[in-house]
Amino acid sequence: MTLELTIAIIITVVGASTPILIAALGELVVEKSGVLNLGVEGMMLVGAITGFVVVFTTGNHYLAILLAAGAGLATSMIFAFLTLSLSANQTATGLALTIFGTGFSALAGQGYSARPVTLLGPLFPSELATHPIWRVLFGYSALVYFSLAMVFAVWWFLKKSRAGLILRAVGENDHSAHSIGYSVVAVRYGAVAFGGAMAGIAGACFPLLLTPQWAERMTAGRGWIAVALVVFASWKPFRLLAGAYLFGLVMTMELYAKAGGGPLSAIPAELWAAMPYLATVIVLVLISIRRDASSNAPACLGRPFLPSN
Amino acid sequence: MTLNRRNLLKIGGAAAALPLLGSKAFAQTEPLKVGFVLVGTINDNGWNYAHNQGRLYLEEQLGDAVETVYVENVPEGPDCERVLRELAQQGCKLIFATSFGFGDSVIKVAEQFPDITFEHATGYMRADNVGTYNARFHEGRAVCGTIAGHMSQTGKAGYIGSFPIPEVVMGINSFVLAARKINPDFTITPVYISTWNDPAKEADAARAMIDQGIDIIAQHTDGPAALQVAEERGIVGGFGQGADMSAFAPQAQLTSIIDNWGPHYVKTAQAVLDGTWESKDSWPGLAEGEVQIGPYGPKVPEAVIAAAEAVKNGQIDGSFNIFTGPINDHTGAEKVAAGVTLTDAELLSMDWYVEGVIPPA
Numbered sequence: 236m237t238l239e240l241t242i243a244i245i246i247t248v249v250g251a252s253t254p255i256l257i258a259a260l261g262e263l264v265v266e267k268s269g270v271l272n273l274g275v276e277g278m279m280l281v282g283a284i285t286g287f288v289v290v291f292t293t294g295n296h297y298l299a300i301l302l303a304a305g306a307g308l309a310t311s312m313i314f315a316f317l318t319l320s321l322s323a324n325q326t327a328t329g330l331a332l333t334i335f336g337t338g339f340s341a342l343a344g345q346g347y348s349a350r351p352v353t354l355l356g357p358l359f360p361s362e363l364a365t366h367p368i369w370r371v372l373f374g375y376s377a378l379v380y381f382s383l384a385m386v387f388a389v390w391w392f393l394k395k396s397r398a399g400l401i402l403r404a405v406g407e408n409d410h411s412a413h414s415i416g417y418s419v420v421a422v423r424y425g426a427v428a429f430g431g432a433m434a435g436i437a438g439a440c441f442p443l444l445l446t447p448q449w450a451e452r453m454t455a456g457r458g459w460i461a462v463a464l465v466v467f468a469s470w471k472p473f474r475l476l477a478g479a480y481l482f483g484l485v486m487t488m489e490l491y492a493k494a495g496g497g498p499l500s501a502i503p504a505e506l507w508a509a510m511p512y513l514a515t516v517i518v519l520v521l522i523s524i525r526r527d528a529s530s531n532a533p534a535c536l537g538r539p540f541l542p543s544n
Numbered sequence: 545m546t547l548n549r550r551n552l553l554k555i556g557g558a559a560a561a562l563p564l565l566g567s568k569a570f571a572q573t574e575p576l577k578v579g580f581v582l583v584g585t586i587n588d589n590g591w592n593y594a595h596n597q598g599r600l601y602l603e604e605q606l607g608d609a610v611e612t613v614y615v616e617n618v619p620e621g622p623d624c625e626r627v628l629r630e631l632a633q634q635g636c637k638l639i640f641a642t643s644f645g646f647g648d649s650v651i652k653v654a655e656q657f658p659d660i661t662f663e664h665a666t667g668y669m670r671a672d673n674v675g676t677y678n679a680r681f682h683e684g685r686a687v688c689g690t691i692a693g694h695m696s697q698t699g700k701a702g703y704i705g706s707f708p709i710p711e712v713v714m715g716i717n718s719f720v721l722a723a724r725k726i727n728p729d730f731t732i733t734p735v736y737i738s739t740w741n742d743p744a745k746e747a748d749a750a751r752a753m754i755d756q757g758i759d760i761i762a763q764h765t766d767g768p769a770a771l772q773v774a775e776e777r778g779i780v781g782g783f784g785q786g787a788d789m790s791a792f793a794p795q796a797q798l799t800s801i802i803d804n805w806g807p808h809y810v811k812t813a814q815a816v817l818d819g820t821w822e823s824k825d826s827w828p829g830l831a832e833g834e835v836q837i838g839p840y841g842p843k844v845p846e847a848v849i850a851a852a853e854a855v856k857n858g859q860i861d862g863s864f865n866i867f868t869g870p871i872n873d874h875t876g877a878e879k880v881a882a883g884v885t886l887t888d889a890e891l892l893s894m895d896w897y898v899e900g901v902i903p904p905a
Contacts, residue, residue: 243755247748341585348587351772351792446747446769448792451585455742490745490752493735493904494702508738 242367244491249379252483254279254440254454256382258461259468259475260389261433266465267393268426269406269535273329274314275434276458277336282307282438284340287347287449290442296355300378300439307435308428310336315427319420322539337452347449355443378436378444383476385433390472402426406533409540419540434458460511467515469522469531478518485510576817578602578809579636580614581627583643584741590766590786591740592616594803595642595665601806602813610813620645628653632660638816640809641665644709650674661816666711668892670823677808680829681711682718682891683859684801685762686866687837688783689722690855691798692760693730694848695780696723701732702753704763704770706740708904710894712764718866719762720900722855733758733902743769754779768792781843788838799852800838807833827888831860867891872899 258275265272285306289299314332317323355376357364364374393399404412405422413419441453460482468474489507578599586596599612613636618627624646631639632653641650642665654662654674667676692701703719705712716734723730735749746765750773753761761782763770768789774782775793784790784800808826815821828834837856840849858864869880874897880886886894897903 240755243751247751247755251744251748341587345587348589348593349791351768354776441744445744447772448743448768450589450741450743450767450769451587452741453743455739455744457744486745487748487752490735490737490749491756494733494749494752494758495756505738 239367242371244487245371246374247491248480248483248487249375250445250483251487252479253379253382253444254437255457255461255464255482256476256479257378257385257440258434258437258458259464259479260382260385260472261430261437262461263465263468263470263472263475264389264393264402264433265426265430266536267406267470267533268402268423269409269533269538269540270318270423270427271325271329271537272311272314272332272427272430273326273462274311274332274336275430275437275461276454276456277333277339278307278310278431278434279438279441279454279458280336280340280452281310282435283441283453284344284347284438284449285435286439287352287442288343290352291347291350294353296443297377299443300355300436303435303439304432305435307433307438308431310339311427311431311434314431315424318539319423319427322541325537325539333458341451344449344451348451350449352442352447354447376444378440381436386472386476393472403533406535409535409538410542413540413542419542423540434461437461463515466532467518470533471531481514482511485514575609575611576638576813577634577636578610578612578813579631579634579639580612581618581624581631581639581641581643581646582614582616583618583620583645584766585616586614588741588766589768589789591803592642592766594786595640595805598805598809602809605806605810606813606817609817618643618646622649624649625653628662629656632657637661638813639663640812641667644711661812661821663812668825670825672823675812675821675823675826677812677826679803679805679834680827681801681803681835682714682866683829684835684837685715685718686722686859687852687856688762688799688801689719690726690852691783691840691844691848692719692762693723693726694851695798695844696727696730696760697780698757698759699727699730700758701730701760701762702750702758703732703734704746704749704753704761704765705734705736706765707738708734708736710892713894713897714891715762715764716901717894717898721866721871721898724900726851731900731902732762734897734904736904737765739765741766743767746770747773750774751777771796781841784838790839790841795841795843798841798844802836802838804834804836829859830856831862873897874899874901874903 258279262275282303286299286303289302290296314328317328318325357374358377359373364370401417402422405419409419464478467478580599582592584592586592603612615627618624628649638661640663644666647664647667647669650662650664651669654671658673662674664676666678670676703716720732737745737749746769750761750770754777759780761770761774763785771782771789771793774796781796781798784797786803788800790797865885867886869884870882871880873879876899
């Protein structure tokens with residue numbers, strides 16, 4: 236494999252991994268607060284159509300990212316109201332949110348399917364990225380650097396900040412947190428809002444980073460991969476980074492192997508398609524052998540908080 | 545008027561009575577109700593979009609004589625039966641099911657509604673009240689392949705397919721056969737992505753191809769994602785599929801294959817109105833205008849346009865058939881003898897690649 240090709244593959248892998256990473260980071264924070272939001276796919280689609288429409292009408296990519304985050308946040312508030320204020324079942328509400336987001340984005344996207352936009356360009360001036368090796372470091376759009384910065388930010392927030400400690404306390408033992416005066420519901424509202432905004436940005440990656448168009452259901456299940464990744468990474472931001480890039484690598488190598496006809500193309504397409512999930516199973520087995528997975532799952536995950544009982 | 549329960553009931557009752565008034569008024573000229581069952585949405589800019597365009601053409605041509613309804617996003621499987629039954633009970637007398645996977649459901653429901661006419665696109669199972677129809681897209685592929693053979697500098701093309709079904713294999717073979725008539729060393733690499741609609745994956749597949757020396761891309765999936773990558777990377781180009789996609793890739797789209805179902809829908813509805821419809825398989829192509837070649841892109845030189853037009857016109861007047869031997873399979877062994885043309889049945893069950901295809905694992 237030549238250097239040029241290796242670099243080209245890395246660049247494609249980074250693109251494929253970024254939306255999954257952003258969405259999964261949001262979901263990680265949500266789950267750390269004890270809430271399971273399965274509506275990631277739906278919120279991503281709302282973010283994708285919002286990002287597309289904004290970039291189509293204004294041509295401003297950064298405004299598109301901002302409003303996509305806002306749209307994802309607004310969508311997540313439906314979930315937050317139902318599950319946190321009304322104590323509805325989180326699993327069912329999350330699934331409903333995905334169905335809602337799919338339908339809503341399709342409705343809002345009527346008439347936009349035959350319209351092209353432009354991708355968000357690289358963040359750094361192109362002089363920095365002339366040599367192929369520099370391209371690996373400086374050749375991406377702001378969304379990629381944002382996703383990497385957010386890994387550090389989420390890690391720092393959860394591990395080092397006081398607010399992060401409160402959030403984890405709410406996720407681990409909501410009644411104790413409540414009894415010492417923290418508002419469980421308010422903390423969870425905040426976490427769900429963050430998850431929604433991140434899912435919205437992840438959705439905006441599709442028209443802004445990967446393929447500059449709108450197509451119904453264009454996230455094609457990557458929201459579900461993000462949800463699975465959080466478990467895969469046992470709720471740890473840096474493992475999440477590794478997991479997202481592993482998924483991105485497998486999804487991308489499949490295509491490079493098939494297109495190149497090299498030795499890797501001898502692996503059947505079905506096995507390639509199954510590989511991310513095989514990897515998930517293997518990692519889960521390895522983690523449970525080490526017996527730290529169960530201790531790491533937020534103890535209140537998915538349980539509604541009812542202070543009266 | 546306040547909106548209390550009693551008033552609400554009144555409004556509801558009035559609203560419910562409205563269609564009754566309508567049906568009485570127009571009872572004398574009851575139009576033929578035509579139903580369309582679609583596997584995706586009419587906004588996909590490809591397959592389902594084209595069927596909906598055909599539906600609109602039918603309304604435009606036959607006017608008050610027909611009334612159409614359509615159902616989108618119908619999954620292939622038992623749910624299709626429910627949709628078909630509902631359309632039948634709504635009074636549809638002619639129903640088009642427009643995806644391959646609807647076949648079993650159509651046959652089953654057609655048995656229960658013998659007085660309703662069903663037509664199944666790309667299918668192969670017929671009954672007294674079930675006909676099948678398709679279009680010879682591979683004829684368009686031969687035109688695209690001719691352009692690719694002339695214009696490719698690396699002699700390598702990539703072909704993004706959904707699933708390795710005969711319909712797709714036929715297109716790949718037609719494309720490479722045409723290209724190798726121009727450039728005998730031309731090769732094509734099919735990449736199957738196991739989905740009809742995942743634009744991000746299509747785009748990544750296109751990137752994977754271009755990074756490995758492919759300078760022509762064709763696709764048998766529904767969207768323009770691969771063409772957009774071709775435009776961005778500035779390779780020789782690609783081809784629109786299902787509809788003209790030049791808005792997405794003004795430079796990179798060399799030409800496009802356009803599905804034009806309208807004439808078939810008009811002909812079929814007219815036959816049902818006249819009482820002359822009978823169950824048959826209809827498989828028209830370029831000659832009947834059901835497959836059309838879109839405008840050529842700005843990069844295509846005059847001489848290449850002339851060559852492409854020659855292939856197109858040869859298929860229209862019947863003097864040229866891309867599947868006339870000698871044809872070798874991908875191992876180089878002779879599969880079709882000189883002068884022999886593959887029959888329709890052989891095309892519809894095509895499960896082998898011609899020489900020049902680098903077969904997937």
